[in-house]
Amino acid sequence: MPSSENTMPKDMPIALNIQNLNVYFGEGHEKFRAVKDVSISVAAGGSYGLVGESGSGKSTVLRAVSGLVTNWDGTIAVNGETISKKREMSYCRTIQMVFQDPYASLHPRHSIDRTLSEPLRLHKFDNIDDRVNQALVDVGLGTSFRFRYPHQLSGGQRQRVAIARALMLEPEILLLDEPTSALDVSVQAEILNLLSDIRKKRQLTYILVTHDLAVVAHMCDEIAVMSHGEIVEVMDVQTMRDSKPQHEYTRELLEASEGYQAEA
């Protein structure tokens, strides 16, 4: 079992520590372990990538951390504190999530204004108007978008709104579930740049889930490769850039990302 300890920057505190996480779907005979003994630790201010194909359980890890999936065991600790299955209100101000499909993650009948101001009202923030306007400027949309509805926006613009929403409560950790896989490459570049800028500016911790090795290599310092619910390899980004992964499956993924080889 490769350990993530040796590649961790020692001086940084650990923002997220997951030990022996198992996630289950279904009950009784149908019970199925979607995530098996996953352990990762992410340094504060770091950017951690989870790579894998569909059904590898990578998104499920995020959903367990965020609290959307409750049927799990193991330990999840945020900033050194072990969290329970029932989440406190304050947890929302620590961890937020950006979803894969911007066409499905914004409420179709709510204006952008409502989408962005609702979390502020829930957590009794002041200056709601100013904060919403500022959030729109921060994600590069501008205040003229404030009273529009999602159907008036393009995919990239919607994803910017979704990022703004995740940032409204000023979280420290952002969970990114395939944030660009539903977007065109040119739009993907814009969104990835935006995410990099925001991380720099706000010193956020990212956990990025994706199937695209190039995206994870661009965004993350440390990468875990998942297959069939298990982590098969943990490596730093340099290992990946040098094409020196240990595990057969990782090599296969790397090869496929280079394009098609006739005699494989």
Added chain:
Amino acid sequence: MSIDTLSDDQGIKGWLTSESPESRFHAQMVQLYAGWQSLVANRLAFLGFMIIVLLVLVAIFAPLLATHDPSLQDLKATLLPPFTDGHILGTDDSGRDIWSRIIYGSRITLFIVALVAFTAPVFGLLVGTVSGYLGGWVDTVLMRITDIFLAFPRLVLALAFVSALGAGIENAILAISLTAWPPYARIARAETLTIRNSDYIAAIQLQGAGRLRIILGHIWPMCMSSLIVRVTLDMAGIILTAAGLGFLGLGAQPPSPEWGAMISSGRQFIHDHWWIATMPGLAIFIVSLGFNLLGDGLRDILDPKKAQS
């Protein structure tokens, strides 16, 4: 800036079709106007809408439109055919002016429609969304109750309620509402089951919203359109049920000009004096048709899939 956009896009119309509204109110107006435009574009739906507007106007201005007192009997002028002695649609067996009775009857019909439309769907929506969102034993209990109500034919159940509560228009409305909510609960639950797993609900959960807020603020708006369509389409049935109860003597009581009761009293003369039963029948037909056309059109207009493309 706002002045510029106004003058650029020709005043009010430009303001109503603005791509970037400047306030919450403005955004709502733009949405309303877009809905209005698609309603106007759909001719049949617009026709239905106009029929209903007409019904409302008739109900409001009944005293002006009626030519006679609807309950004034004139035994010298019974069973007059249409267009005699100033009776546009003739008179019934007590010599009452049918035109005026239909005009005043529209108030009763509207009263029934409005009350049922604001009680049964809201109750059904509440039961359905709570059931669908919470799941578990809450779902089981609520849905079994719904099934019990659904197991009876609507008119029969309404009959049972009215007989238990006593005849009268208020009890008829109550009975209709009691029998009308289960289908709405079913629709709302089915919609909720698909909505509750969507990412936008997950997003608001992560932001710490409670169950009630999610159900009322996030799930209700998504169920609204299919429910409005269903209610509009059901209105015809509700009017008919009310008329049916009236016809059976369990709804509005005799002197009151309820359309179903009018048909009932005209039934015995139908062979020789067809207009007594036919005229209120026509009124029921037109209003039902209006609601049906509007419902059909709303289904096209409010379909969220279409709105997204």
Added chain:
Amino acid sequence: MNKPLLEVEDLWVRFASKKRVVEAVRGISFSVGRERVGIVGESGSGKSMTGRSILRLVRHPGQVDAKKIHFDGQDLQALSEKEMRDVRGHKISLVMQDPKFSLNPVMKVGDQISEAYRVHTNASKAEARSRSIEMLNAVQIRNPERVYDSYPHEVSGGMGQRIMIAMMLIPEPDLLIADEPTSALDVTVQRRVLQIMDKLVQERGMGLIFISHDLNLVASFCDRVIIMYGGRIVETCRADELQNAKHPYTRGLLNALPDIHQPKDQLSVLERDPKWIEDPSVDAFL
């Protein structure tokens, strides 16, 4: 060998609504020989519509116009709907992105493949069955007999896609139009599917139109590439020369891709020039 299989000239696809006419494809000309042609573009570039319009599968209210759509010397536009059905599947096949929507959910997988075969060959049932199982074998489905007797919901997405491909290939089409056929598949399955299509082109001389958004994949898999933007062809080149593409749009797309081996701080963002929409379409003949 170099005689084109499919020739398309001045192809337009228009969607007219009450308010305006949307032109999804705007006057493109290209030809396909017995080779692998990749059509690349972003969403809304008209690449999928191009594939569908050849088979007359553009849905109402879409309107297809062309000076010429010739397949193997035959004028496809002149064919009746009945004759077109014979061309579809028999001579030209279409594989779409999502197998779940393309397979009939209440029919056994095997029966659907056999039917595709029998419609065009008048083969007996037993013959069709053995041929279908052979084909399932060819797309590397383990246990083809069992899969033959299962329903679409009983197979995984990747297998469904391979079944679709088997079904499209069993009548031995001369041209295969594949619209994002592998983007929903895992890498290992993706490679197999590409190999099968590759083999058919190499060994049987089938023509392949490979529609995709994945520049790397198209560059490594195809012989020629057509790059579409705003319903027009902005550039065409040999696939192995895609890295040296000239058009600013193609260059922009290539630069916007993150690269595993060459890290950069910021990805370059594509600046769209309104002129690209106006520029005339480039002809992409053999």
